[in-house]
Amino acid sequence: MDLIRIGDKVVSRYKIDFLISEILRLRSSGLSQTDVAGRLGIDRTFISRLENLGEVRKGKSVAVIGFPIANREEVCSMLSAEGVDFILLMSESERWDYVRQKSGIELFNAIMDIIAKVHSCDQVVVIGSDKRINLLRAVLDKEVVGFEIGESPLKEDKLVNPAELLAVIRAVKARN
Structure with a gap:
């Protein structure tokens, strides 16, 4: 156990790390700050300050799916x-594997799980053929930003220009 003396107090580093991990786990599972504070017996404003301290960005969530990509x-x-x-x-070989x-049934369940995860994101970018992009637009029934790497059917890996994709991602995030 990591015990640290601060003045006349002895502080447990493990206890702090555990509590912070638990706060983040509960918040990411959908509980409100108030619910988490009540469950853990801490002040709600502590949770707010903790989240502000660790915040990387605000805005809507972004998903990117794509295949077949040579520089994956x-x-x-x-x-x-x-x-x-x-x-x-x-890549093409990963897709077939x-x-x-x-x-x-395992494949069906796995695909449904992926669709659910992607659908839960606010913005979706699809890297792929013209046909795959349009198919995912229909399946997801939401705005999908396409990053076309060729006409369907794509049977070999395609290089994606990282700078071009980065510009698309940043434009999508700026719309948030």
């Missing part, structure tokens, strides 16, 4: 650094 790791890293909330990028590794 580079693009994923850039999107993470930009604070994108949900990222699902695959994903499909082959699951039974029919």
Whole structure:
């Protein structure tokens, strides 16, 4: 246990870390600041100050999905650094592996889970073929920003220009 002496007090670093983790877990699960404060026996204003201290950005949540992407790791890293909330990028081989590794019902459930996660985001950017972008616009029934990398069907990995995609992401976030 990390015990730290501050004047005449002994403070537990573990207790502080645990409490902060619990606050963030409960808040991200949808509980209000007041509910979390009541449950943990702390002051609601502490939770507000904690969130303000750790705030990275305000605004609506952004999801980016795309395939087949040759420079997937580079693009994923850039999107993470930009604070994108949900990222699902695959190369062509990853896409086929994903499909082959699951039974029919497992694949159906996995796709439904992905759709639910993407649909929960306020803004969606789709990297893919013209046909896939239009299909996801219909399925999600919300504004989808397309970043076309070729005409359907795409059967090989395509390079995504990170600078162009970054400009799109920043434009989408600026609309928030």
